[in-house]
Amino acid sequence: MVKVDVKYTKLFINNEWVDAVSKKTFTTINPQDESVIARVAEGDDPDIDKAVEAAKKAFHRCSPWRTMDASQRGLLMLKLADLMESQARYLAELETLDCGKPVKEAESEVYYSITVLRFYAGKADKILGNTIPADGEVLSITLREPVGVCAHIIPWNYPIPMMVLKVAPALAAGCTMVVKPAEQTPLTALALAALVKEAGFPPGVVNVVPGFGATAGKSLTYQPYVDKISFTGSTRVGRIIMAAAAAVNIKRVSLELGGKSPLVVFDDADVEKAAQIAHAAAFANAGQSCCAGSRTYVQAGVYDRFVREAGEIARTRAVGNPFDDVQQGPQIDKTMFDKVLEYIKLGKTCGARCVAGGERLGTKGFYIKPTVFADVQDHMRIAREEIFGPIQCIFKFDTFEEVIDRANDSHYGLGAGVITNDITRALSFAKQVRSGSIWVNTYDHVTSQTPIGGFKNSGIGRELGEEGIKQYLESKTVTISLPKFPQFS
Ligand code: NAI
Ligand code: MG
Numbered sequence: 001m002v003k004v005d006v007k008y009t010k011l012f013i014n015n016e017w018v019d020a021v022s023k024k025t026f027t028t029i030n031p032q033d034e035s036v037i038a039r040v041a042e043g044d045d046p047d048i049d050k051a052v053e054a055a056k057k058a059f060h061r062c063s064p065w066r067t068m069d070a071s072q073r074g075l076l077m078l079k080l081a082d083l084m085e086s087q088a089r090y091l092a093e094l095e096t097l098d099c100g101k102p103v104k105e106a107e108s109e110v111y112y113s114i115t116v117l118r119f120y121a122g123k124a125d126k127i128l129g130n131t132i133p134a135d136g137e138v139l140s141i142t143l144r145e146p147v148g149v150c151a152h153i154i155p156w157n158y159p160i161p162m163m164v165l166k167v168a169p170a171l172a173a174g175c176t177m178v179v180k181p182a183e184q185t186p187l188t189a190l191a192l193a194a195l196v197k198e199a200g201f202p203p204g205v206v207n208v209v210p211g212f213g214a215t216a217g218k219s220l221t222y223q224p225y226v227d228k229i230s231f232t233g234s235t236r237v238g239r240i241i242m243a244a245a246a247a248v249n250i251k252r253v254s255l256e257l258g259g260k261s262p263l264v265v266f267d268d269a270d271v272e273k274a275a276q277i278a279h280a281a282a283f284a285n286a287g288q289s290c291c292a293g294s295r296t297y298v299q300a301g302v303y304d305r306f307v308r309e310a311g312e313i314a315r316t317r318a319v320g321n322p323f324d325d326v327q328q329g330p331q332i333d334k335t336m337f338d339k340v341l342e343y344i345k346l347g348k349t350c351g352a353r354c355v356a357g358g359e360r361l362g363t364k365g366f367y368i369k370p371t372v373f374a375d376v377q378d379h380m381r382i383a384r385e386e387i388f389g390p391i392q393c394i395f396k397f398d399t400f401e402e403v404i405d406r407a408n409d410s411h412y413g414l415g416a417g418v419i420t421n422d423i424t425r426a427l428s429f430a431k432q433v434r435s436g437s438i439w440v441n442t443y444d445h446v447t448s449q450t451p452i453g454g455f456k457n458s459g460i461g462r463e464l465g466e467e468g469i470k471q472y473l474e475s476k477t478v479t480i481s482l483p484k485f486p487q488f489s
Pocket of ligand 2: 028029030031097098099184185186
């Protein structure tokens with residue numbers, strides 16, 4: 001068993017480590033064996049108030065943060081990126097301990113997050129407004145200003161990247177913030193907080209308050225001094241947050257709410273390659289991925305071969321101890337483990353054909369065998385609901401027109417993929433499917449430069465890339481009287 005040192009378990013407010021006002025703590029567990037890793041300070045209303053107060057103070061117009069040159073903000077972010085790099089292995093091991101993802105994936109997520117920080121560090125002094133040819137004897141310009149105090153509510157599936165892809169653009173924009181990590185995975189958020197302090201960010205710019213959704217999370221959404229909420233998680237909670245955001249003030253909201261994304265394989269595809277791409281799309285991060293390509297549509301001509309191939313790949317997927325060289329670790333917790341097994345039962349009873357997996361792996365920890373259902377029908381619950389587990393559903397289709405309508409027949413619209421060698425077919429697909437990201441002959445290729453986000457119930461707003469920073473900026477129009485024929489005495 002790898003020994004990972006847990007250094008930080010308190011709340012991080014105003015660059016200090018403090019207990020919760022209530023002195024309460026909660027446990028975070030290791031999903032490998034359900035053992036308790038640590039007790040973590042449990043934030044609630046008074047702690048959120050303290051953290052927001054610190055962020056509000058750090059946002060004061062005369063504060064060190066607000067008066068700092070934008071280029072200096074960028075340099076601090078680069079310093080943070082360097083510190084993350086120097087601790088990449090430690091952060092990855094801590095992440096694996098807390099959420100069970102294979103350590104090599106956790107490590108690549110740390111490096112990915114560093115690219116996001118560096119991308120936005122470079123943006124800090126390149127946030128440009130417009131000059132406007134306004135009517136009348138005036139000069140009009142727009143200033144892009146930080147939106148203010150931000151609340152970032154983070155899920156447990158990619159704890160470090162999800163935190164960084166909210167914190168980085170917010171810092172570049174000049175905002176201050178309170179981060180609430182998921183209750184299942186608070187440890188890496190606290191480790192990152194320590195690096196924020198070490199990098200030299202002024203107190204109150206970044207605060208991290210672990211706690212539960214119904215208490216600490218909810219408190220942030222009703223806090224009158226929070227200007228903006230950025231949330232990634234379930235559609236159910238996204239709805240609650242959107243309503244709460246309008247209750248005491250008008251908070252800006254961006255929501256990334258998961259999906260039920262289609263991946264469509266046409267007859268002309270290389271079946272083996274297509275099956276590999278579709279497998280990775282469905283099973284990445286044990287299926288606990290917002291973009292998971294969980295609906296695989298395969299054209300009739302290659303359907304049987306594809307199903308055989310997909311079953312074979314799933315059966316040979318390496319599942320086990322995430323500190324070993326595996327492709328898949330345990331599911332995050334008992335709730336999700338039970339939920340996924342329930343969907344497997346549903347799949348079996350509703351008439352889908354289980355061609356791989358279909359049960360838990362072993363008797364300890366939240367391991368589930370990679371499961372493939374073929375002959376899935378569009379009306380089945382496994383076809384319509386986000387499962388968030390290692391389950392691939394395969395559907396047969398005949399024509400382009402038919403599969404576009406079926407791909408779009410979902411309340412979600414986060415991602416979609418198409419595998420074909422016909423460029424016209426691929427681009428027609430890309431234009432006609434209603435999703436925030438479309439991948440052609442690849443899947444889930446997300447970089448610091450490429451915006452991501454959803455249509456329909458998959459959310460509001462985009463993260464990453466040029467679009468990502470807009471969430472954290474307000475536009476201010478300044479109009480100055482400027483006579484066409486000025487008289488100078
Ligand atoms: P969740 O939406 O309950 O939790 C996500 C975050 O929101 C956590 O930090 C949680 O503490 C917080 N939260 C919960 N209730 C809140 C409230 N009333 N106010 C403010 N914050 C609140 O998601 P959960 O329960 O972890 O997973 C349930 C389902 O959500 C999954 O099965 C999956 O379908 C979906 N999900 C989607 C994710 C994505 O990447 N879009 C990530 C995680 C879950
Ligand atoms: Mg945990």
